[in-house]
Each structure stands twice: as C-alpha cells, then as structure tokens.
Amino acid sequence: MNTTQSKSVQETKHFVSLESLSLEEIMGMIEESLRYKQGDLPPLFNGKTVANLFFENSTRTKNSFQMAERHLSIQEIPFDVTTSSVTKGETLYDTCKTLEAIGVNALVIRHPEAGYYHELVEKLNIPVLNGGDGSGEHPSQSLLDLVTIFEEFKTFQGLNVAICGDLVHSRVARSNASVLKRLGANVVGCSPESWWDDSMGLERKELDDVLATCDVIMLLRVQHERHIMGDIFSKEEYHERYGLTVERVAKMKDGAIIMHPAPVNRDVEIAGCLIEHDKSRIFPQMTNGVYARMAILNRALGGQS
C-alpha cells in the first residue's frame, strides 16, 4: 500500500469517493461501523458542528447523517438551500467558505453536479463529506452497503454479487462495482442494453442465469427523475424482464441476500411484497447507514479510528 497517499488522505479528512481510500482504511471503517452497531460507546464531539447541504432531495441520506450527528453529540447548523443566499447567486465555494468562517467544522454535501467537490477539497480548510454528486458517486451509500455485506458474510473474498438495473444513471453502481472488485468479490451486471455502461468493466449477464449462484442481488433504483423510463419500457415490462419477482426470489440460494439503496419503486425493481422478505436487507441497510456515517464523521472530526 502506498503509505504516502494514505497519509495525505488522513490529513485532508475529506470523504469524497471510496476510490481514494486504501482497502485498509475501508476495512477499518467497516469494522468501526459494526462496533458502533454493537453498542460500543462512540467518542463524543462536544462543541463540534456540522452543516448538511442538500442541493438535491433526500430522506435517507440526510436524516441518516443527522441521526449519526446526534449519536456523536455533534451540533447541526441547519442549512436550507431554498432560503439561502445561493438563491441570490452566491457560488457553492462562497457558501462553503462562509460556513467555514462562522466556525462549522465539516460539511456534508449532496449536489447535482458530478465532481462538484474538486474546488472545495482544494481550497477549504474543513472536510467535505460527499452525500452524492449527481450521477458521479455516493460513497456513504457504498460504505453502508459494504457494512451490510460484511456483517452478513464476514468476508468479501469470492462473494458473487450481481448489480441489477439502471447502471448508467446510478451513482451507487459505479462506486460499488469498483470497491467490491478491489475487495475480492466477483461482480457481474444485469441490465437492459440501453442502461448498460461498458466503462464499469463488468461482465453482462441475464439475471435469470445468475440467480441461483449469487450471494448478493444488488438492485438499483430506476431513476424516474433523471430520465423517462416510459420511453423504453412500461413499468410492468421492466418488472417482468429485469425486476425481482416472487418467482425469481424462490430460485435464489440459501443465505443469499437482496439489497436496494432505496427509495424503492414498488413493483418495478422489486415486488412490493418482497421489500420486507427474509432475504431482503433493504431496511437493515438503512439502519447500518447510521453506523457507517458515524464512522465517516469520526474519521473527519475525531482522532484516528
């Protein structure tokens, strides 16, 4: 491992992609997440403050970071995009620099522009924690996915993972495919032709051909708000050909699990009745998201993990 690179990341404390973290750091954060889950007392951050800047809608990610902040006794400075000076044309950089100037210790940012964080990481003196950058990455979601898989299987080595659905518009797919391969998993993609992305370097498979051997079926959200599915499939056609139906789940092997970053389009990516199925980890993923974000905040604001 390149110690120099790892050290400089440690110094900046930004968290913008998993790509820039060493496997050692990633595993450390996964294990820290699970220690939080087991109830080991978290370090307290009395007096530390965070602002959560969500320039795109969110329930899970924002509320999950807010819950993590409260668990760590970090104070939130509420930031409301719609009533901020951003509406007066202030740049993202000036807004963030303002929050730094008033003493905010870290920024959680979701922004529609992929790579929005490059200028910030270079010029700010406080850490930027990426809550999703357009169709770029969503590294805190990736980390919670890793926590959920590791909690289940205690390893990534040799696991068979299928990432299914709208690969081209998903910011989770790219992060997850890359980091899971680095961690030793076998990753394939199952996707309609028009949503396939060759640049991810995955082998393309039919879902029905991999169902029986997969350990993890990782479904992606059909991004209604990013493009119109109706031009390509009806919801029913998509569900029939690419969705997880009751019949398909019956073919999954014992111990295999279903994941989805949510929000779920019921009866599109997955039958509504399967969301709380025994094999489904959809709600447990959200629970783990709080612990993963505690690890992210601890890395940014605390001491060594």
Place this chain on the structure above:
Amino acid sequence: MNTTQSKSVQETKHFVSLESLSLEEIMGMIEESLRYKQGDLPPLFNGKTVANLFFENSTRTKNSFQMAERHLSIQEIPFDVTTSSVTKGETLYDTCKTLEAIGVNALVIRHPEAGYYHELVEKLNIPVLNGGDGSGEHPSQSLLDLVTIFEEFKTFQGLNVAICGDLVHSRVARSNASVLKRLGANVVGCSPESWWDDSMGLERKELDDVLATCDVIMLLRVQHERHIMGDIFSKEEYHERYGLTVERVAKMKDGAIIMHPAPVNRDVEIAGCLIEHDKSRIFPQMTNGVYARMAILNRALGGQS
C-alpha cells in the same frame, strides 16, 4: 371500563384519536399536563429521537411539539417534506419505515388524508402521534382544549359548551364534541346551515340564544384553504351573524371563557380586539398545548404516566 382494550392501547402507545382512549387515560393526561405546567420536573429522555412530519402547513402544532420535545430532552430529527424522497414518489409507509430503520423512536404526523394512520399503526413498531389528519381528527388540539377547560373549571360535569362555526370542515369540532360529552359536558352547536353536520349528534342552537348560559364558547376557524367562504357569506356577513362581536361578549356570563384553536381570522370568527380579552383563552390554549404534548410524548416514549 374495558381493561383489555385499555391495555392494548397502552402497549401500542400510538396516539391517533381521543375516541380510542379511556376516560381514565384522558384524565390522567390532563392532570399530567397541569403538573408539567406547575413546574414538576419532567422525566428526561436522553437519547430518544422524534421526527415531525408535517405534510400540511402548521405553526402552532409543529412548534408546540418541538418545544415539548426540547422540554423532555428528546432530540429532533428534522424532516422536511418538500425536500424528502416523498417528492420522488415514495409512499408514506416507506418514509415512516425508513425513519424507524434509522432509529427514530416516534413520529408526529400531520397529513391531509383523513385516517392516514391506519396502515402505519398496523405495521410500524414505533408510535404514531397524530398531529391532524385532514378533516378527520386533531387529538392533541382536543387534549389541550380539555386541559384549558379543566384548568379553569376543575370539572367537565354539567359545563355548558357551544361549538361555533364551520363544524363540517373542522377536525377539532368532532373530537371535542365527542370527548366533552363523554366527560359529562352539555354540548351544543351554533353554525350556518351549510356548515352543520348532523352526524356529530349535537343540538343546533342560535349563538345569541346560548350566550348568557354558556361556560365555554368554542369558536372554530373558517377554513379558507379548504373551501371558499365567499360563495356563501362575505366576511362581514359571517362576522355579523355568527362571529363573536364586542356586543355578544358583553352578554356572556361571569367566569365564562372564549376558546379558538387558531390561527384566528381577525374580525371573522371573532373581533380582533377580543383576541386578548380577559375572557379569551386563545393564547393560554397555546401555552397549554406544550404541556399537553409533553404528556402525549411521555405516554409514547416514557414509562407509565
């Protein structure tokens, strides 16, 4: 009293209507509210979290719950309807289940759909506290109304109460009429023909005929946002015929009080100059609302009251 029913309510800890609570429970909550008001220290809830989901506008109810939460050291997880995944089409159930998954301990919900809570109460493992369901009920408002009346008269037995105005669109009228009758009060309704609701089982009276004998004049808000009053009356006509004017207040008996759930339409339901009149309990109702909501939160999250 049906002990079995009372016990199962105790177990679920939901608070969705006063109808489902025994009189013993209601009186217990009224007395608890007044103990909070007298400054008896509330139990502390370190580590408990609540999310307030308001799918309809509110100042009083939302801020009052938030104040009650702070008095009880309950942490709020801020939930902003307009920037949540509800705008991506996520169902109310999935949103609530998400908040449960990230560890929120109770949900305060206002929603435009009457009875929105039925599916939630059945499937969630955390309490739902109803902050108003369309033109259904508004049980925390009813409880604070009861607290205000009980604080004044120390009893409900034999009190003469007139509920005045837009009965058919009011979610407070129905709850209050029902629970006040259960508690032994004599309740009549004063309302224009077009806003009368026979199903509430009240006797219909002219306001001028009951002014001299009423202990409580309970005014209802004209719901401009739910229907257009202009089709039926002008504001001035309504005030003249059904509103509380200076002349009408002069005919009220000593010790009688005026109530209104607010926000008030000044010079429609009541003359603006009467809102802070000696007989008016409009702002004291709001003060009592905080204590009533502390009792509601304590019932949901604390031990036995």
Place this chain on the structure above:
Amino acid sequence: MNTTQSKSVQETKHFVSLESLSLEEIMGMIEESLRYKQGDLPPLFNGKTVANLFFENSTRTKNSFQMAERHLSIQEIPFDVTTSSVTKGETLYDTCKTLEAIGVNALVIRHPEAGYYHELVEKLNIPVLNGGDGSGEHPSQSLLDLVTIFEEFKTFQGLNVAICGDLVHSRVARSNASVLKRLGANVVGCSPESWWDDSMGLERKELDDVLATCDVIMLLRVQHERHIMGDIFSKEEYHERYGLTVERVAKMKDGAIIMHPAPVNRDVEIAGCLIEHDKSRIFPQMTNGVYARMAILNRALGGQS
C-alpha cells in the same frame, strides 16, 4: 448620556437599531464580542429557547445566529416561514404572540418591511432581535462591522472610512454611517449619482480620490434582487468605475482594510481574486458575526454584560 433612556432600553432588551443604543452600550457589546472571540467562556443559558424567523433569504445572518445560539447553549425552535400559518394569512403579530405563548424566549426576525418591528416591540413581552428590516436597518451586521474595525484599529476616533456603492438600497450603509460618525470616525460616501442618498448626511467623493487616505473601504452589495442594475450600468462598467480592482487596491495605504457584508457579486463590487486578499476582512467579518450575535443574545436573554 441620557441615563433614563438607556435604562428603558435595558429593560426592554429589544435589539432593533444601533440608533437607540448609547455609545457606552455599543462599546460594551464590541468588547464583549472580542472577549468571546478570545475564548472567555460564555455564560450558559440552559433551557432558554429562540426562534429565528427569516421572511427573506439569508445564509450568513441566519446561520451565524444559529451558531451563536449553540455556543450559548440556547435551544432553537425551528421556524419555517414557507410551511407556517403565515401562509394561511396569519399576521406577523399573531405569529410572534403564538411563539411567545408556547414559551419561546426571544425572536430573531428578518422581514422585507422596513420598521416591521414597531408593533411587536410595543406589544410583545419577549425581545425582538432585528436580523434586517427591508431597506431599513441591519444592526447585527453593523455591530459585527464595528467589532471588525475595532479589533483592527483599537479605536474609531479619526479613522477614515469610505462607504462605497449602492447607498440608497442598502440597509447596512445607513446604520454604519450613523454609528461610525457617533463613534468619531470620518465617513465619506462613494456612489453613482442614482444610488446616492443625501439624507445620510455624508460628503460625496470619488473612490479614486480617497483610496490613498482611507483606513477602511466598506463596499456595499449591488442588490440585484431589489432593483435591476442593468438599467443603469452593465456589470463591467460598474466594476470599472466603482468596483475595487487590483489596480485600486495597490493604491490603498498600509494597514488599510477592505470590508463587504456579503454575499459578494464577484467582479462587480470587487474583483473575485481580492476576496481573500491580505487586506480583505470579508471572511473574518463573518467569523466576528458569530461573536457579535452572542453579545446580542446575551444582552437579550442574559444578565448585565
């Protein structure tokens, strides 16, 4: 000094303009701000609550008050204008009286109407802290400007200050011109004819004529949202004739500073590359804003400063 007037201000604890404060009080608050900055422990306000009502957009002022509240352990009752009953037509007075009734201890208010606070100050029993009233005043901004100048020069006596730009629409210009003159500074204005305001009683100068002798160049924001600059100048013309360019900064004397209330229109009032220049106090002003607002909150809710 008029002791009687000063005493009644002390009793009301409102903070609506610097005009109504004695110089002794203003200097006391400046020194208190700098003691907070030096890390003297602030008094704690356990159990005190504040609501921040921003009827106009803001990042700096709102977040800065929120940070000051957290430093003082004051609890915030979140108030969201867009989802409040103000949208049901409730008056500002009734909204504030409601917050008083539920136990809020002070109100921070920004409102588009100049002098909105007159009725409130007369009738409320809790302090109103003016976060900006239309094109009226912005006294907390003025106080932080004073803190920044005093921190730099340790006096106001004899300082040469130029207030530059859109004087007529600026709520900061009027407050600052008046209080700086009361404190002994020499204040001139540099402004296009159409934005000049004779009633401020300043001598009008060309920026280029005062650059070499000024201690403080105080730039004002061009208020795009209050009037269309395009009718008068292009951005480039304005920058050329009235803006702070790299060439102009080179002519400023040693030790002189640049101030701006922000948000900055980059390359209009000031060249973008100068915002973080050695002479610029633009971000340090924001840092001082937190300490100034702690002094304001302490005056409203605490004991004698």
